[in-house]
Amino acid sequence: MKYSRLAMLLFTASLAPTGTFAAEQAQVTQTQQQAPNVAEFDKQMVQAQDTFKKMQAQMEKIQQTQDPQQRQKLLQEHWSAMQNAMSMMNGMWGPGMMGRGHMMGGSHKMGWHDYANMTPEQQSQRQYMMDRYTGMQQMMMDNMMKHQNYMQGQPPTKPGQ
Known part of the structure; x- marks a missing residue:
């Protein structure tokens, strides 16, 4: 009876995952969670590029206008567009995108140690997105x-001037 309990315990223990296997499984799960979603990132990049084109057009209008009131109105529209772009950029740091958190606002959660848990393909994808x-x-x-x-009343100088 004593031996049958011991045999059953050993048999059950042999079926349970070892600490090393459990650690490997946790690492695989963590790597899967960190895997960058390049397709979603590219989709958001297209939206961001559209926003930046809009901002560029707004800046061109600001440069062309001579009316101070109209310039203020255009600057306010440009400010709103910049805030939208910043929100969009922060959203790109969400889970499954470029990391587990975002780097803005002092919550830097993506560090060099994360790269050690990634496959070479995932590292390449992350680098593409970072670039x-x-x-x-x-x-x-x-x-x-x-x-x-422009808010200070000084038009920006062109490069090389």
Whole structure:
């Protein structure tokens, strides 16, 4: 009887996953959760590019107008467009997109250690998305600087002047 209980316990224990297997399964699950969704990212990039085109057209109108009241109205529309673009950009950092959280607002949750848990394909996808996102950040900064210059009553200078 004593041996049959011990045999049953050993048999049951042999069927249960080992600590190493459980850790591997957790790592696989974590990697699957971090897998970038490039198709969704590209879809959002198209929307962001449309927003930036709209912002560029607004900036061109601001540059052309001579009426201070009209310029203020256009600057307000441009400000709203920038806020929408920033919200869209923050949304691109949601789960399954570029990371588990977003990097804005002090909640930097995507670190270098995350790359160790990714497959080479996932790393490549993440890098592609980061490269595209960085370009979008630069466009946003350019728009913010132009907007700020106009708010201060100074039209932005052209590069090389």
